Amino acid sequence: MDAPLLQMRGMRKSYGGVEVLKSVDFEVRAGEVHALCGENGAGKSTLMNLLAGVVAPDGGEITLGNTRCAAFAHAHAAQTAGVGMVFQERSLFAPLTVAENIYAGRQPTRSWGVIDHAQMIRNAERLLAETAPDISPRERLQDLSPAHQQMVEITKALSLDARILILDEPTAALTETETTRLFDLLRRLRSREVGIVYISHRLEEVFQISDRVTVLKDGAWQATLPTHHTTPDELIRLMVGRGLAPSPPPRANTVPAGPPLLEVRRISDPPGLASPCLQEISFQVREGEIIGLAGLAGAGRTETALTLFGARRSAQVLVEMAGQPVSLRSPSEAIDAGLGYVSEDRKESGLFLDMSLRRNVSAASLTRFGRWWFDDAGEKRVAEERRTSLRIACRDVEQDTAHLSGGNQQKVLLARWLQVDPRILIVDEPTRGVDVGAKAEVHRLLRDFAARPGHAVLVISSDLPEILSLADRIYVMRAGCIAGELSRAEASEEAVMRLAAARQSPAPLPSSSQDRLA
């Protein structure tokens, strides 16, 4: 057994009192692809950010080759030591050429700091010959496909003499063929004794490319296994097995579901335009139900909600509300049809941060306060009522929403949509970044909303325990499709993960588990 190229011991990190990494050990050998698995929030990205010097650890020790230190002081130090990170969001400059991107900030120069373009292009050509010979160093990055952009980023990392290459969800934006090409490149790098850390939600890929796999859960190390000695089922169990973490109580005896309220017959994106590309999405929501829409990041849940809400105009939509076909070409049409949407990112696309609480509450129901002359007193009264009933902590209703806590901001958004009183409320990540108390209140609000006659809720959440405790039924999405439907009885974290993470393709899976993967 050769000595590991990289060793991380006892890595710890807390954010504001919450431990996101609890003394994690991790190692990578030269010429190995080491997969790193875990649910959203398990600590994979944090661990890699420590390694790349982007985040400072609270404790632990990193040994890379001959260098041993407590931490890399900054990203540049990690780079010099030989760590190359390919970021989830690419860190490249779109309008510049491939060569300029590879040599950003360290272009070969002649005297007086004049860039030697010819030299730079020659150097880039030599590097690309090994990684992606079909890319010309003169091309502009923005003209390349996502896959090629990623190749450029890998080339850049290698040009910095990276001995450890970190790939964080590298295939999220890639097609099947592009993924194959990426894997070819990774295999070539492996034979050059580069150590590769491969983070992915897609278990099939983990089994295709990796030599060993490490599983993290809730910031703690679970296991490190040789890939060919394990199965997808075992990995899923390691990833979700909750152990001590208390799971919230399931919804008390469910109301028998009423007649169908929303019938999504078909939502499809025109092929080749969007990623993820929605394909033949169809599902049903009945009166009184809370429906969960689960899936991994990038599976198309938010896109489905936005399409339903009329905010993605390119998609083809065939939807019936209470048996009647409805037109959903803009959010205002969707609101008229009886839909409401609480967006995923409350600061970016939800709140009017520099406006007062009362203005935020009334924003989606302005016509209720007068078609022409605006009823300020009525608006204020309504805001006061909502503030009291939702227990929003604030100075008064004239306070800006910018400085409210996350939980209170979320309640302001809910207040806005309760004021509209849609028949179906779509909530996207309703409790992200919200404290436990407010989370429970939001859950109670959603249950109360669905329990009112003629109403229903559609919940999108990456928080599995949340979806399991709220939803009467769960649709699991994967790569732009509905991968399956789970009743309350069938639903478990493992069942959801199995539908969300697998992919039907002739992957070299151990035969024992193949039949169990949908």
Next chain:
Amino acid sequence: MSPPAANASPRRVGLSRESGLLLLLVVTVVLFRLLFPVSWQQFATFDNFASVVRNMAFEGILALGMMLLMIGGTFDLSVGALASMVGVVTGWLMKEAGWPVPFAVATGIALGAASGFANGVVVAKVRVNALITTLGTMGIFSGVALLIGGPGITFLPPSFARLGQSEWLGLQAPVWLLAVLALGAHVALAHTRFFRQFYYLGSNPKAAYLSGIPVERLQMLGFALMGLLAGLAGIVYAARVATASSTIGVGKELGAITACILGGASLQGGRGTAWGALLGVLFVALLQNMLLIKQVRPEWQGIILGAVLVFAVGVDSLLNRKQSR
């Protein structure tokens, strides 16, 4: 009814930008009184006041439209050129084409609205940045004005000139027009549902869209209203001097933006009042008047006004930053 202070986007505890500007205006006037008692005799007369407000009417009308756009998070650089073009076209129609005055005026106003609407379509539907769009149309409008009117069209019919020259209570028609428009803009922005939507649009366009606010329609309508007001300003000015000049609007768009920012608007949008726009224009007009009375060379006016703008907005930004901590 809520107090007027709550009509703007209510955002802070201290002075609103509007009251801050009012304070600055009062301080400036008082200083002038104390420092230059002799000139004060010249300044503090009704005739002087009447001339100040007469001169501010043109930019005042532009500033009201600009304020609406800036609340909605955008602006229009073409309005000065548009005012010139509409003035010249209206003058040409009545003088060279022999149209009756009311028809020429109505056509001019419609041309203004249509040109503004065209700006709006390009910005909202084609999604070209407003700076680029209106920079382009500024060139087009001023070119058309020069093509049709040469340097200008003089000796316009007296029945037209009366529109801009008649007086009531010692103030000329353009001043009254500005007053009526300002009142209308105030009522619209502070008390109507429709115009309130512009605050949401400017504060967060994405959130506004997802709240069912018709974002594109508002933008197009805002530009159309701006164009209509610019046309009106161009016509009224041409009537007052009985001449349609092709260059009357040069630089006036920047004057209007300056006034709006002094009066509480922000380039980020979501903030501002009609009252603030009016106050901004009045402040600039008074300052220019004082400099004129003191016979300060015109070169200095730009320097002083520029410094005041940066100073006022800088102080406001510093105070704000302190408060938000």
